[in-house]
Amino acid sequence: MGATTTAPPAGALPPPPAPAPTPQPGRRGRGRARLARLDSTASPYLYIAPFFLLFIVTGLFPLVYTGWVALHDWDQIMGKGEFVGMENYVDVLTGRGFWKALANTVSIFVLSSVPQIMAALLIAALLDRNLRARTFWRMGVLLPYVVAPVAVALIFNNLFADRFGLINLLLETVGLDPVRWHSDRLASHVAIATMVNFRWTGYNALILLAAMQAIPRDLYEQAAIDGANAWRQFWSVTVPMLRPTIVFVVITSTIGGLQIFDEPKMYDSFGRGGADQQWQTLTIYLYELGWTRADFGMASAVAVLLFGIIVVFGVVNFLLTRRIAHDDGGRR
């Protein structure tokens, strides 16, 4: 998109529709008119209905059913047992496992999402410049996303192995102490967050880039004439204009980050989050309750709690990002 291109004038509308045919007098005519009116009011809903029907079957129903399961003693194989009310929740909330898993999840989430979105924003801003071989660079940042997560985990397992891992070998050659990637709690979180960032930074960068491309270039011209340097332009033009997209990226990475499963699952060969729960996230904890211990009731209680936590985090993040981008240059 060249710098001279301008947005279409705000007042432009699609050509007005052809005038509706005047209703014919008589019974048949009136019926047809009613049908036409019904069509124009009802059919949009019908068109989107398949999505919602599908959502009710595959999304809403399991959601509600999970809440129902959580109120029972429920074995994976034997199915429904006694109604136990809130007992599963009490067991989960008074156990040590849940809180440690929650702390791990939040820690990994913060270590991944924050640097990830910052880096994505920066990469997008760089890609937005006039680079040679633009498409090459743009596709390049998406490459990690295309690599299968299992392959990523294999590679990172070799990098982060405690004893013979590449990173520790490098640290030792420069005379530093090796990091205990699997024993130390925080170190394992950093390693897992690195895997997540490797995979998602480029993806988010492309989403932000797409939004950046839609910012009218004359805004930058005006800013430049007003004497704003590149940094000032970035903060006062780009970021405020990206607000809805940033909110979208933050919300999706919040949901994804709190549900993180693949990376911690494949971080060692057991997939249980470490002997001392070092990197056991809530989803892994849930999986262990439901599939190793066959206690679907408790697993469902964790699922419901996780749902609530994600909603809370999502709302908080939504409000935060709205405020950050609202400060200067926001239009609403």
Place this chain on the structure above:
Amino acid sequence: MTRRTSPYLILAAATATSLVLGACGDSSDATDEEAAGSGGEVSLTVATFNEFGYEELLEEYEELNPGVTVEHVKADTADNARAALRNSLGANSGAADIEAMEVDWVTEFKQYPDKFADLSDPEVEGRWLDWKTEAVTLEDGTLMGYGTDIGPEAVCYRADLFEEAGLPTDREEVAELLGESWEDYFAAGREFVATSDAAWYDSAGALWQGMINQVDFVYEDADNNVVATTNPQVRELYDQVLAASVDDELSAGLGQWSSDWSSAFQEDEFATMLCPGWMLGVIEGNAEGVEGWDIANTFPGGGGNWGGSYLTVPAQGDNIEEATKLAAWLTAPEQQLKAFESKGTFPSQVEALGSDTLLGSTNAFFNDAPTGEILAERAEAVTMMPHKGPKYFEINTALQDAITRVDVDGTDDPDSSWDKFVAAVEALG
């Protein structure tokens, strides 16, 4: 024009949708009828994991039994097979006609006897080693599965590292050095580490596996009451293995199956390993290019079995009779010997253990050791299977965690790690 036709379009779309949905619902019924209707034709599915060596056997069975087609479903790991089976049992559909089960988790499926066909049959009585069959026999005599292979344990060792440390390297002398009891084995280890940079064994967790499989009642008593935290034997063995591993520095501190553990085979990290039959292939794969591995015909504390599988027939299947027939055929000595030749799965059938094919087999990687003969003798030394109740798997996992925290992670000392184990067992309820 468009305005007028759209209501019909909507109708058409709705009809089409319902037709598609309807078709989806019907399709499964149609195939069921087909399968049942065309008499004589039976199709069976066999679900296994890792390598059972059944590929050629299943083709052979199809040739021997015209009208029977067998489909082989292979899961990559035993854990995935377990998860898939649990799901299909929970949903009461989707299980294969024959499901393979690993000895470590076959016990937890004994809680659901109604979900499996009773395979007891006078014809197969006495086919397997007693302890192999006992592990899948319920109190009322129901036989839940047919044994396939077993994992009799010997000790594998690095002759080159033994030589450097001034220890004997010959198979028989080593067997003598390693002795009969765990204390002998640890004493030999202390002698070894005094003169070598390498550790004596790979992992305390692996040793625990060997020790615990020699105890009758470990975590649960005969009535399946959990006694894991009060059973003095558990705490004694726990202290013994950790004292040897950490205080005497006999353990290399590698978590078994971790990537560090796999890499360590290429370095001179440890000199011995507890070695069930199927481990030979694992060592050979990981230690490719390393010379000096050998196998000694002994095992601390007598015999020990680690691993091995069963074939079961889920009750939800349509062809239980045919499936039972196939399972019986596959686990017959003749067939299991062919599987042994193809993938090295060590047979659990009494008759197969005495066969020349088995006894004559040697392993080039292990210095041409007569592995067939050694393992057959190790299998005879196994006299019992520990009682494993429904919570065995979970409690053992918690105890393995406790050992790992001390041996591998170093995040706890034996006492604090034990406290966490006690808390974990209490949380199991």
